[in-house]
Amino acid sequence: MITQVSSSLYHQLVAFFEEELPLKGYQEPLGSIRKEAFARFKDSGFPSLKMEDWKYTNLQPLINQHYRLNDSIPGRNVNIDKAVIGGLDTYRLVLVNGHYRKDLSDTITDSGVVVCAIEDGVTEHEFLSHFAKYADRTDNPLVALNTALHEGGLYIHIGKNVTLKKSVQIIHVASADEAVFNQARNLFVLDENAEAEIIESFISNDHSVSLNNTVSELVLKEGARLQHYYLQVADEKSRYLNHTEVKQARHSLYNNYNCSFPGSSFIRNNINVRLDDTAVESHLYGVTLTAQDQLVDNHTIVDHRMPHCESYEWYKNIAQDTSTAVFNGKIFVQPDAQKTNAFQQNNNMLIGDKANIFTKPQLEIFADDVKCSHGCTMGQFDEDALFYLKARGVGEASARVLLVHAFAFDVTEKFSNTHVRAYVDSLIERGLVID
Amino acid sequence: MLSIKNLQASVDDKEILKGLNLEVKAGEVHAIMGPNGSGKSTLASVLAGKEAYEVTGGEVTLDGKDLLDLSPEDRAREGLFLAFQYPVEIPGVSNINFLKTAVNEIRAYKGLGPMEAKEFLKLVKEKQKLVEFDAKLANRSLNEGFSGGEKKRNEIFQLAMLEPKLAILDETDSGLDIDALRIVANGVNHLRSKNNAFIVITHYQRLLDYIVPDFVHVLYKGKIVKSGTKELALELEEKGYDWLKESVDAEENAAI
Numbered sequence: 001m002i003t004q005v006s007s008s009l010y011h012q013l014v015a016f017f018e019e020e021l022p023l024k025g026y027q028e029p030l031g032s033i034r035k036e037a038f039a040r041f042k043d044s045g046f047p048s049l050k051m052e053d054w055k056y057t058n059l060q061p062l063i064n065q066h067y068r069l070n071d072s073i074p075g076r077n078v079n080i081d082k083a084v085i086g087g088l089d090t091y092r093l094v095l096v097n098g099h100y101r102k103d104l105s106d107t108i109t110d111s112g113v114v115v116c117a118i119e120d121g122v123t124e125h126e127f128l129s130h131f132a133k134y135a136d137r138t139d140n141p142l143v144a145l146n147t148a149l150h151e152g153g154l155y156i157h158i159g160k161n162v163t164l165k166k167s168v169q170i171i172h173v174a175s176a177d178e179a180v181f182n183q184a185r186n187l188f189v190l191d192e193n194a195e196a197e198i199i200e201s202f203i204s205n206d207h208s209v210s211l212n213n214t215v216s217e218l219v220l221k222e223g224a225r226l227q228h229y230y231l232q233v234a235d236e237k238s239r240y241l242n243h244t245e246v247k248q249a250r251h252s253l254y255n256n257y258n259c260s261f262p263g264s265s266f267i268r269n270n271i272n273v274r275l276d277d278t279a280v281e282s283h284l285y286g287v288t289l290t291a292q293d294q295l296v297d298n299h300t301i302v303d304h305r306m307p308h309c310e311s312y313e314w315y316k317n318i319a320q321d322t323s324t325a326v327f328n329g330k331i332f333v334q335p336d337a338q339k340t341n342a343f344q345q346n347n348n349m350l351i352g353d354k355a356n357i358f359t360k361p362q363l364e365i366f367a368d369d370v371k372c373s374h375g376c377t378m379g380q381f382d383e384d385a386l387f388y389l390k391a392r393g394v395g396e397a398s399a400r401v402l403l404v405h406a407f408a409f410d411v412t413e414k415f416s417n418t419h420v421r422a423y424v425d426s427l428i429e430r431g432l433v434i435d
Numbered sequence: 436m437l438s439i440k441n442l443q444a445s446v447d448d449k450e451i452l453k454g455l456n457l458e459v460k461a462g463e464v465h466a467i468m469g470p471n472g473s474g475k476s477t478l479a480s481v482l483a484g485k486e487a488y489e490v491t492g493g494e495v496t497l498d499g500k501d502l503l504d505l506s507p508e509d510r511a512r513e514g515l516f517l518a519f520q521y522p523v524e525i526p527g528v529s530n531i532n533f534l535k536t537a538v539n540e541i542r543a544y545k546g547l548g549p550m551e552a553k554e555f556l557k558l559v560k561e562k563q564k565l566v567e568f569d570a571k572l573a574n575r576s577l578n579e580g581f582s583g584g585e586k587k588r589n590e591i592f593q594l595a596m597l598e599p600k601l602a603i604l605d606e607t608d609s610g611l612d613i614d615a616l617r618i619v620a621n622g623v624n625h626l627r628s629k630n631n632a633f634i635v636i637t638h639y640q641r642l643l644d645y646i647v648p649d650f651v652h653v654l655y656k657g658k659i660v661k662s663g664t665k666e667l668a669l670e671l672e673e674k675g676y677d678w679l680k681e682s683v684d685a686e687e688n689a690a691i
Contacts, residue, residue: 382523382525383486384523385523385525387483387485387486387507387523388519388522388523388525389525389533389537390484390506390507390508390511391483391484391507391508391510391511391516391517391519392511392516392533392534392537392593392597393508393511393512393537393540393541393544393597394508394533394536394537394540395508395540396506396508398536398540399508402525402528402532402533402536403525403528405527405528406525406526406527406528406576407527408527409526409527410527
């Protein structure tokens with residue numbers, strides 16, 4: 001069923017795939033994967049408001065326009081100052097409109113580490129046993145579209161027992177002179193007992209509109225540990241559709257810290273964690289501060305498939321002006337996942353008189369010997385607390401900053417990296433609208 | 436220092452203060468007593484600038500400055516301090532960070548630069564000692580999980596840090612055991628000087644054994660109906676408020 005008959009991007013993509021691609025030609029083995037994925041996308045079309053998971057997030061205005069489907073200036077100059085995190089020394093990897101820019105990136109010299117453009121990853125050992133094996137199992141049409149037509153992205157492989165000496169910072173720059181549709185694809189594989197911290201910053205050099213449909217697949221093998229940050233600081237004209245699929249093996253630990261700030265007008269994050277083995281631990285933390293007409297939608301799935309696993313999720317939303325924040329947290333506890341410990345908390349602060357927050361905790365439990373809890377709150381500034389602070393000489397602006405920091409504190413205190421935490425605190429401060 | 440003339444205030448259209456007069460000079464301690472519902476806490480809230488209270492008449496000046504015209508934060512910056520009857524818990528805001536923000540915003544108001552970190556910490560240590568405030572508490576979230584006594588001691592610690600001209604203690608003795616009461620009172624006594632003044636609002640004479648007032652006022656039906664020296668507090672302790680209420684009510688009836 002084609003649900004988006006009126007989408008000009010849909011027709012553009014279909015025409016592109018069917019008419020131009022045979023000329024360009026995709027080599028096997030990816031060629032058939034792309035074809036099969038495109039058939040799925042062609043069949044489903046873009047998600048519409050009629051779908052439960054897209055109820056509050058209208059793609060129509062985004063897909064109802066014409067985009068360039070590849071970057072017009074591959075070697076363009078970009079400014080990455082906005083992604084700098086004070087005091088933090090990282091291996092910096094820069095992607096411009098999805099394309100890995102070696103000329104702007106650091107070389108990681110640690111042994112046992114492979115970093116390359118996704119198109120060069122195909123020949124790497126193991127690549128094909130993971131690529132499109134996880135995210136494509138979901139029914140997200142945007143994943144199928146990305147699998148079919150992805151261009152750019154990174155392949156990172158961290159070998160057995162390797163602990164990265166420094167954090168890796170991936171800077172995603174959106175930069176366009178005319179409306180561009182980018183579809184980066186990432187695959188990160190951490191071998192047994194590998195340990196890393198990956199910080200992904202999203203920025204833009206905003207000249208024109210960009211729509212970025214990114215899919216990342218992450219594989220954590222036995223005992224691997226990954227700290228994974230998303231820092232969304234792009235500008236108004238850049239729009240994002242991110243899908244992250246994490247597959248975890250025994251004794252692995254995955255921590256995701258997902259932070260969005262005023263800027264980008266449209267952000268949809270899907271973060272799915274599959275606890276596919278016993279004794280797996282996953283933590284999902286989120287801080288979302290929205291302003292103006294922004295929409296930030298975080299959809300997460302924590303999928304407990306095996307016994308003795310633990311998951312912990314805590315998302316905080318602060319909505320200002322006329323912005324909208326959406327949180328949807330699904331926890332599945334499958335029949336085999338006995339002795340599961342799953343915790344979810346979502347707290348919301350509605351500051352703008354015309355701001356919206358939609359939140360939906362969803363627990364589906366099919367095992368009987370589990371501990372699961374969830375909670376959700378909605379509130380505003382505490383007038384008594386504001387008055388208390390003012391009565392000590394603290395002005396309105398500082399008082400609000402203190403209270404919003406306090407609200408976000410439960411989440412920010414969990415950050416493993418103190419520099420990132422300070423950076424996020426300062427972004428919260430800068431992102432607050434004081435009338 | 437503080438001059439209150441014919442102050443009238445209401446909350447939710449209910450008139451609470453009905454023409455209150457009070458003069459407080461530097462170096463003085465005034466105690467305000469009175470039965471429940473007489474307007475004691477309303478007076479404290481109105482002076483501090485709480486929004487829910489509407490001032491319908493009269494004037495209040497602090498060293499000649501019109502207080503009622505100022506925002507709550509500017510009143511604090513001018514040197515007014517309210518020790519809350521119920522200090523608010525603010526999880527996630529560290530006591531020290533909060534105090535640093537307060538100290539520096541008050542300094543900025545006076546045209547001074549921020550205090551050096553070293554100097555600030557020195558001041559914190561000195562004042563902690565002065566009011567016997569546990570250093571561990573100072574580093575915790577503001578009042579979060581503090582006992583009633585700890586919260587009140589934190590108010591006095593903040594008072595010591597901010598060094599206001601005029602401090603209003605709103606039932607600081609409520610919920611305190613004898614030891615905590617003594618510590619709080621000692622703190623206040625250490626901070627008394629010829630340059631500052633205190634208004635102590637209390638139900639009980641007990642606190643006034645420790646913080647000896649220069650004047651005692653009785654508030655009833657939104658007005659000060661009797662003023663005297665510390666002996667008045669003892670008389671109230673002995674006789675209760677009924678004799679005062681009766682004479683005020685009788686006067687009211689006579690007027691009608």
